[in-house]
Amino acid sequence: MEPAEVRQRKPPTAKDPGDLQKLSTKPPSEPRLKHGIPMQLLRSLLLITWADCCIMAICVTQLIGAPLYLINKYYYYSYMAYTKQCFGLVLGAVTQWSSPTLFRISGDASVRGQIHLSKDGVLETRFPERLVLISNHQVYTDWVYLWWVAYTNQMHGRIFIILKESLKYIPIVGTGMMFYGFIFMARKWTSDKPRLQHRLEKLKTLYTGSNSARPQYDPMWLLIFPEGTNLSINTKRRSDAWGMKQGLPSFNHMVLPRSTGLFFCLQQLRGTVDWVYDCTIAYEGPPKGSYPDKYFTLRSTYLQGRPPTSVNMHWRRFQVSKIPLDSQKEFEDWLTARWAEKDQLMDQYFETGRFPSELAGSIKADHAVDGQKVAASAGYVESYGRLYHWSELGLIFVVLISVACFCKFVTSWLQ
DSSP states (O other), X not given: OOXXXXXXXXXXXXXXXXXXXXXXXXXXXXXXXXXXXXXXXXXXXXXXXXXXXXXXXXXXXXXXXXXXXXXXXXXXXXXXXXXXXXXXXXXXXXXHHHSOOEEEEEEOGXXXXXXXXXXXXXXXXXXXXXXXXXXXXXXXXXXXXXXXXXXXXXXXXXXXXXXXXXXXGSTTHHHHHHHTTOEEEOSOHHHHHXXXXXXXXXXXXXXXXXXXXXXXXXXXXXXXXXXXXXXXHHHHHHHHHHHHHHTOOOOSSSOOOOOHHHHHHHHHHBTTBOEEEEEEEEESSSOTTSOGGGTOOHHHHHTSSOOOSXXXXXXXXXXXXXXXXXXXXXXXXXXXXXXXXXXXXXXHHHHHSSXXXXXXXXOOOTTOOTTHHHHHHTTOEEEEOOOSOGGGGGGGGHHHHHHHHHHHHHHHHHO
């Protein structure tokens, strides 16, 4: 199947999947500014007010459940997973309302049968409940979009992200992320190693709530960006200089990955995690050779109404048992080879407007809408990032409402 035309918001129509081959390839175009200053201010006010109310509700909910740690750790972690789920819903709602974005999902044969389109035309993934997720790091919103993919797998309450330490000092949000069990790194291995080992030990906890006779581990998606930072002019320059000293290749579209953290994670989790899932992300809009961080910032995406025309993701997976984990040098070579493959995938994306896909025939899209069935049969799932239903946002306030009702009942009873 030849690559299809680079499509904008709405996929082109075709009588059959073969017609897609006849569509010409167009170069990406830079997204235009959608909102002026007055509208940006209004959007900022509404968005920040609503998001802050939700975040405050989640933080108070976390504080209410904090004593569970002293009573039953299984209940505590399950409760915090619920609050993390709520934050994932906030991210999904903010993206859906303020910056509707089309996701174009593809993959190789290793993920066949795991990517589908729901009855309502929303992405559904069927990845395992425990995995390590790695990705190239293009812009700051990468983790938001990957969290939404976790939502499509009902794992948005069980995602753990390795972040730089400075983020935990953000008021309110930083505290919330510590409750979530996120792993903060200072980029000094002597201090990061014991901290990381402590957190990974917790992620190897047996699932005590299982009714099965066979012990199970807690669900977990561990997200790590091996590059350690997003792609930019400065990070690319530093990466190339470091790679030259180490005798490593220079990539066209990404920063060289650092192997130490991921190598340690996989060593520690070996035997409890079977798969490493790899996502290659590309954003439609910036031309080849440019840096997407100049186009897509938090402000441009959520306040100016200038999100990516599409977020393109190519998925593949690797069996942990077949990854060389007995030698860091061998692992570094393995990881560098994977990044070289990702760089080639990016080359093909810029040449054709999409990643290659080996998913044709494996995607269930019987109820696809608005032309999406054609894309699915060609090996791609196209879906706007959104919630399955707005009523899910009610979960954010369930605990607070329940506590308020209980307090009112007790007050009335005492009177």
